[in-house]
Amino acid sequence: MTANSTPFADAETASDASREKDGVSSLSLASISIGEEAVVAELALEPELAAWLRAVGIGEGDNVSVLRSGAFGGPLHVRNAVGGEFALNRQLAKSILVKRV
Amino acid sequence: MHERAAQSVSVHTNAAPALVLLAGRPNSGKSSLFNLITGGDAHVGNFPGITVDVLEARVALPGGRAADVADLPGFYSIDAIVDAKTDEGVARSFVEQAENGTRAWLVVQVIDSTQLSLGLRLTRELAARGVPLLVVLTQKDVLASEGRDIDTAAIEREIGAPVILVSSRDPSAKRVVQSAIESLLAVDPKSSQKQVKSREDWKPDALAKEALIDRAQKNSAEARRRTRTARLDAWLLHPAVGPISFLGLMSLVFAAVFLISDPVTNAIDTVNDFIRVHLSHVLGGGLFASFVCNGLFGGAGTVLAFLPQIVILTVAMELLEASGYLARGAFLVDRLLRLLGLSGRSFLPLLMGHACAIPAIASTRVIRDPRERLTTILVLPLMTCSARVPTYALVISAFFSTHSALFKSAIFVSLYFIGILSGLIASLVLRKTAVGGRALPLVLEMPSYRTPQLKAVARKAWQSAWRFLRDVGTTILIVAAILWVVLTVPYPGAQDPAAPPIERSIAAHVGHAIEPITKPAGFDWRINVGLIGAFGARELMVGTMGVIFGLEHKSDDPAPLAQRLREAKRADGSPAYSTASGLALLAFFVLACQCMSTVAAIKRETHSWRWPAFVLAYTYTLAYVAALIVFQSSRFLGFS
Numbered sequence: 001m002t003a004n005s006t007p008f009a010d011a012e013t014a015s016d017a018s019r020e021k022d023g024v025s026s027l028s029l030a031s032i033s034i035g036e037e038a039v040v041a042e043l044a045l046e047p048e049l050a051a052w053l054r055a056v057g058i059g060e061g062d063n064v065s066v067l068r069s070g071a072f073g074g075p076l077h078v079r080n081a082v083g084g085e086f087a088l089n090r091q092l093a094k095s096i097l098v099k100r101v
Numbered sequence: 102m103h104e105r106a107a108q109s110v111s112v113h114t115n116a117a118p119a120l121v122l123l124a125g126r127p128n129s130g131k132s133s134l135f136n137l138i139t140g141g142d143a144h145v146g147n148f149p150g151i152t153v154d155v156l157e158a159r160v161a162l163p164g165g166r167a168a169d170v171a172d173l174p175g176f177y178s179i180d181a182i183v184d185a186k187t188d189e190g191v192a193r194s195f196v197e198q199a200e201n202g203t204r205a206w207l208v209v210q211v212i213d214s215t216q217l218s219l220g221l222r223l224t225r226e227l228a229a230r231g232v233p234l235l236v237v238l239t240q241k242d243v244l245a246s247e248g249r250d251i252d253t254a255a256i257e258r259e260i261g262a263p264v265i266l267v268s269s270r271d272p273s274a275k276r277v278v279q280s281a282i283e284s285l286l287a288v289d290p291k292s293s294q295k296q297v298k299s300r301e302d303w304k305p306d307a308l309a310k311e312a313l314i315d316r317a318q319k320n321s322a323e324a325r326r327r328t329r330t331a332r333l334d335a336w337l338l339h340p341a342v343g344p345i346s347f348l349g350l351m352s353l354v355f356a357a358v359f360l361i362s363d364p365v366t367n368a369i370d371t372v373n374d375f376i377r378v379h380l381s382h383v384l385g386g387g388l389f390a391s392f393v394c395n396g397l398f399g400g401a402g403t404v405l406a407f408l409p410q411i412v413i414l415t416v417a418m419e420l421l422e423a424s425g426y427l428a429r430g431a432f433l434v435d436r437l438l439r440l441l442g443l444s445g446r447s448f449l450p451l452l453m454g455h456a457c458a459i460p461a462i463a464s465t466r467v468i469r470d471p472r473e474r475l476t477t478i479l480v481l482p483l484m485t486c487s488a489r490v491p492t493y494a495l496v497i498s499a500f501f502s503t504h505s506a507l508f509k510s511a512i513f514v515s516l517y518f519i520g521i522l523s524g525l526i527a528s529l530v531l532r533k534t535a536v537g538g539r540a541l542p543l544v545l546e547m548p549s550y551r552t553p554q555l556k557a558v559a560r561k562a563w564q565s566a567w568r569f570l571r572d573v574g575t576t577i578l579i580v581a582a583i584l585w586v587v588l589t590v591p592y593p594g595a596q597d598p599a600a601p602p603i604e605r606s607i608a609a610h611v612g613h614a615i616e617p618i619t620k621p622a623g624f625d626w627r628i629n630v631g632l633i634g635a636f637g638a639r640e641l642m643v644g645t646m647g648v649i650f651g652l653e654h655k656s657d658d659p660a661p662l663a664q665r666l667r668e669a670k671r672a673d674g675s676p677a678y679s680t681a682s683g684l685a686l687l688a689f690f691v692l693a694c695q696c697m698s699t700v701a702a703i704k705r706e707t708h709s710w711r712w713p714a715f716v717l718a719y720t721y722t723l724a725y726v727a728a729l730i731v732f733q734s735s736r737f738l739g740f741s
Contacts (some may be wrong), residue, residue: 055178056219056222074435075432075436075543082306085330087428087545088543089444089683091437
């Protein structure tokens with residue numbers, strides 16, 4: 001869908017293997033299970049979006065967990081370490097690379 | 102710079118009022134603090150270059166200095182901004198203007214102290230920018246009830262700006278905040294920038310942890326608050342229960358809008374008619390009396406008739422927003438809207454569009470993605486706004502009078518859904534064509550549930566009522582005046598002086614002239630005149646048709662007009678209108694953007710004539726084609 005061509009193509013095109021090689025986690029926020037805690041390793045996003053996420057407490061080094069995920073591939077309900085809760089688009093969550101705690 | 106150089110109190114009183122910008126994240130308690138320090142006596146400020154309504158109030162500070170306090174739109178970050186026209190962009194341009202201006206100024210950042218570390222992230226950006234800053238932590242009472250406190254001195258040391266902790270519910274806090282503002286304004290900004298040197302490496306989370314004094318059990322109160330939200334979310338965001346309760350709540354909102362606003366609207370109508378009748382007696386007959394009574398008062402009545410709905414819907418929206426539910430609604434519908442190239446953020450404007458497109462278009466500023474915002478603006482005119490209702494009612498009662506009440510209501514409800522459906526299809530098409538391109542994904546805060554503050558809700562309702570009266574009022578009055586002229590003034594060289602004035606009018610002439618085009622869609626010259634009347638404001642259709650059928654003063658009750666429409670004959674004596682023409686007219690009204698106020702609002706929000714022209718062109722084309730198809734196919738199917 002052209003309308004949804006993403007501003008975070010970076011994370012999707014880079015293969016997991018190449019990222020693994022660079023020592024960066026290939027695990028994304030979209031792939032951790034509900035209730036599991038993780039720490040953000042990298043925001044593979046365009047700078048403005050990444051800056052916004054850092055500003056709201058979902059930046060590198062911040063602890064996050066997924067509370068629930070919307071039906072039919074809907075958004076993720078994410079909580080950060082300081083109690084902020086956000087609805088995040090699932091595609092976006094795929095570009096938020098995390099490490100398990 | 103003479104305003105700034107002021108040092109003593111006596112000089113301060115003579116200096117130009119200082120500018121105090123109230124900033125903070127959405128849901129930070131900014132509105133409550135604004136009410137507290139200004140006494141709630143606010144008006145929509147007029148700021149050069151800022152097209153957004155920002156509430157402003159002039160305050161006399163305790164030492165005698167005057168300050169204009171502006172309540173900026175809520176924002177999370179001043180650095181990460183995608184579009185200058187969104188709330189975040191507006192807030193930043195305020196700060197930039199203040200930075201470049203000559204007035205003494207100050208940013209007061211409001212932080213909900215129960216969410217200290219989130220608020221401090223914005224503080225870090227503001228401090229790094231070097232703006233003159235005062236940090237006000239609110240919800241002191243909530244903290245205290247939980248046995249907690251905040252070490253404001255510790256925060257001051259790190260961020261290099263004064264910090265005060267208050268409760269917006271405590272009347273004495275007004276003076277505390279005002280005095281803090283005044284003493285900061287008294288400091289020469291140049292020297293203050295040298296004095297106020299923040300440690301640049303401070304971390305919001307660590308600082309929040311350090312500053313929070315927890316006398317009670319650690320985090321127990323916060324845990325309770327979180328548990329309450331988590332429990333509610335378990336139901337309200339449940340895969341099955343969530344959507345059902347969402348639909349229930351939305352139905353409730355709309356039921357309330359119609360049930361409450363209907364009697365109020367009727368009362369306003371009665372008063373307006375009363376004034377009109379008496380005024381026409383006082384002014385006597387003649388053109389001037391007709392202009393004032395039918396043109397101006399008719400127009401004003403139309404505007405006022407919609408005010409109750411706008412106010413009630415705004416209150417409902419504010420309650421949903423302030424309680425934290427609106428973000429949940431956005432969460433639930435995000436997937437659906439994404440199919441159409443939008444996101445959950447478009448949910449609020451699309452919902453508001455069902456009362457009136459004007460406030461809905463203004464509310465698109467919550468959408469961060471410029472393309473999504475534009476798409477939402479462009480499809481909003483297709484939502485079934487309350488102004489369509491009188492025309493739907495007229496057409497349905499005129500053309501489907503023999504059908505059961507259930508059938509009529511079914512038509513009514515399906516018209517709403519056709520509006521939504523056509524809006525969604527239009528957005529899908531627009532996202533693939535005119536407004537194509539990448540989409541910013543949804544990132545939306547899900548605030549904790551809380552009890553709305555009624556004062557803040559009332560203020561928002563007042564603000565939207567005022568904006569509606571200002572924007573729509575002016576447009577409709579102008580449109581009504583023009584309409585009076587084209588319906589009353591005879592077309593130059595009109596042949597038959599014995600014919601009723603309406604048939605000699607400019608509008609009737611145009612109506613006849615375009616009949617060859619509109620006939621295949623089932624519209625004769627009289628409906629054409631009605632559509633000309635409805636071009637500026639669709640709600641004027643009913644009144645205009647009333648004028649055509651000689652029912653000037655009974656325009657608010659559709660029953661006699663519906664009967665005239667049923668009895669109307671062509672020149673050859675056959676009935677002028679059929680069920681097919683009724684259906685075609687409904688199709689036209691669902692799609693056409695017959696509202697100059699909406700066009701003006703789109704111009705204001707997109708800063709160009711291109712998009713309002715586009716909306717007029719595409720909705721009228723769609724409307725005509727739809728009416729044509731509906732008329733021809735329903736005739737083919739045997740509706741006559």
